[in-house]
Amino acid sequence: MDVRAQIATVFHLDKCLGCHTCSVVCKNIWTDRKGAEYMWWNNVETKPGTGYPILWEDQEKYKGGWEKPNGELRLRSQTRTSALFNIFHNPNLPSLDDYYEPWTYDYQQLFNSGPSDDQPSARPVSMITGKYMDVEAGPNWDDDLAGSPVYASADPNWAALSPEQRKQLFAVERLVFFHLPRTCNHCLNPACVAACPSGALHKRGEDGIVLIDQDGCRGWRHCVAACPYKKTYFNWEAGKSEKCILCFPRLETGEAPACFHSCPGRIRFVGVLLYDADRIVETASVPREQLVDQHRAMILDPFDPAVIRAARISGICADIVAAAQRSPVFKFVKDWRLALSLHIEFRTLPTLFYIPPLSAVVDGNDSEPELFADTDRFRIPLRYLAALFAAGNEEPVRYSLRKQQAVRQFRRAATASDITAATVASSLSAADCTPEEADAIYRLTVLAAVGERFVIPPLHREASIEAALETGAAKGSLGFAHATRGKA
Numbered sequence: 001m002d003v004r005a006q007i008a009t010v011f012h013l014d015k016c017l018g019c020h021t022c023s024v025v026c027k028n029i030w031t032d033r034k035g036a037e038y039m040w041w042n043n044v045e046t047k048p049g050t051g052y053p054i055l056w057e058d059q060e061k062y063k064g065g066w067e068k069p070n071g072e073l074r075l076r077s078q079t080r081t082s083a084l085f086n087i088f089h090n091p092n093l094p095s096l097d098d099y100y101e102p103w104t105y106d107y108q109q110l111f112n113s114g115p116s117d118d119q120p121s122a123r124p125v126s127m128i129t130g131k132y133m134d135v136e137a138g139p140n141w142d143d144d145l146a147g148s149p150v151y152a153s154a155d156p157n158w159a160a161l162s163p164e165q166r167k168q169l170f171a172v173e174r175l176v177f178f179h180l181p182r183t184c185n186h187c188l189n190p191a192c193v194a195a196c197p198s199g200a201l202h203k204r205g206e207d208g209i210v211l212i213d214q215d216g217c218r219g220w221r222h223c224v225a226a227c228p229y230k231k232t233y234f235n236w237e238a239g240k241s242e243k244c245i246l247c248f249p250r251l252e253t254g255e256a257p258a259c260f261h262s263c264p265g266r267i268r269f270v271g272v273l274l275y276d277a278d279r280i281v282e283t284a285s286v287p288r289e290q291l292v293d294q295h296r297a298m299i300l301d302p303f304d305p306a307v308i309r310a311a312r313i314s315g316i317c318a319d320i321v322a323a324a325q326r327s328p329v330f331k332f333v334k335d336w337r338l339a340l341s342l343h344i345e346f347r348t349l350p351t352l353f354y355i356p357p358l359s360a361v362v363d364g365n366d367s368e369p370e371l372f373a374d375t376d377r378f379r380i381p382l383r384y385l386a387a388l389f390a391a392g393n394e395e396p397v398r399y400s401l402r403k404q405q406a407v408r409q410f411r412r413a414a415t416a417s418d419i420t421a422a423t424v425a426s427s428l429s430a431a432d433c434t435p436e437e438a439d440a441i442y443r444l445t446v447l448a449a450v451g452e453r454f455v456i457p458p459l460h461r462e463a464s465i466e467a468a469l470e471t472g473a474a475k476g477s478l479g480f481a482h483a484t485r486g487k488a
């Protein structure tokens, strides 16, 4: 057992307001620079929809992530030989049109235009060419479906749905959507790290944050092609790639990342997970239908004495283990099995987990709406959520939705009188949930204060040993820039 500590995160989609505060905060702090105008390290998409960059989930188009053609795990984007040729031309890279052409407005026009019968207007100006332009796309162009089903019907997850389920999503006046905030997943098996020919990308040993060494980056952009989530970006001014840094300067001083701290919906949680790094390759290689379970299985129980002993041998300090025991991420992912990874079939083993959204309280997909409809009759088809969060496997999503639904009923019974105790008891038992667990889920989801949502340990940079190492030396070891100190 090779125990590692990972700063991991959970987004509770049932609580997301789609307000984009997170995106704007990140933009203002990290990407408000020349060459980075089009980058949104944090973006919020509407689902169903095509996302940013457009159709990023379609790996037939972008060839990101890992595949197992002959049972052996390998990058989809490149082989050793093609990596060399792709330096000169990489056919799988998104173009600026796939993102959007960033723009500002000619505000001076508002002050300097001469007398006229018409109100002056600020025309859009391209931030690339400096010329006037017609705006035709943006990073959230299909926000809230933008009044049109066109983007939603181009969603790559659409393919999983039957004609009836597609009709159900688009039923007039029952149209349904939800918001999907996305950042880098700081994966355990990061395709971006494995693809970098310069060894500039690395995963920090002490907390698992995936970073790009700006001095080491040569701008080959193999990481951009390899990341199936399209969460590394090329800075056309600096000639280097960039990505979300999980606000590590804030984490190192005990502060939550800026997009987490600012989220008015309080949908975001940060905590430490302990996991077994010896199982990375094995887990990323299992058949599709086992991915969710195996990913969860490699997360270790921080209360288990054997794990605590192995963690100490691996050089993990006692205060990090203590933080792992209080981690809200551990509770949501492992204890309660509510949170799942986005597109686990890309096999990068994300450490950002999502709690899939419930549909409206009054639901049911026919003309007879019902209070607390069964999860299989939700307006958002189970199969659609399964395509997003469980590689098409409906069972883990059904489990999460059932438990959330049972907690909803549990609270409804406590605050209104239209549900009997017997109904609540039967839904809790069907959802594999006790009243104590339902209460704990409710408290962490709804009432938790900052210190419970963000459990950030001291990161012990002083004890980190990879800072003095050449990160390229760890190439081929799935990106760990961290020499193993010992194994249990």
Ligand code: SF4
Pocket (backbone or CB within 6 Å): 183, 184, 185, 186, 187, 190, 191, 192, 193, 210, 226, 227, 228, 229, 230, 231, 232, 243, 348
């Ligand atoms: Fe790398 Fe994963 Fe982040 Fe993509 S999402 S940039 S593969 S760590």
Ligand code: SF4
Pocket (backbone or CB within 6 Å): 025, 026, 027, 030, 041, 042, 183, 184, 243, 244, 245, 246, 247, 257, 258, 259, 260
């Ligand atoms: Fe941006 Fe920090 Fe949020 Fe990453 S964690 S998306 S760098 S604000």
Ligand code: SF4
Pocket (backbone or CB within 6 Å): 015, 016, 017, 018, 019, 020, 021, 022, 023, 044, 179, 181, 262, 263, 264, 265, 266, 267
């Ligand atoms: Fe708003 Fe938070 Fe959702 Fe971002 S994640 S859109 S800040 S509610």
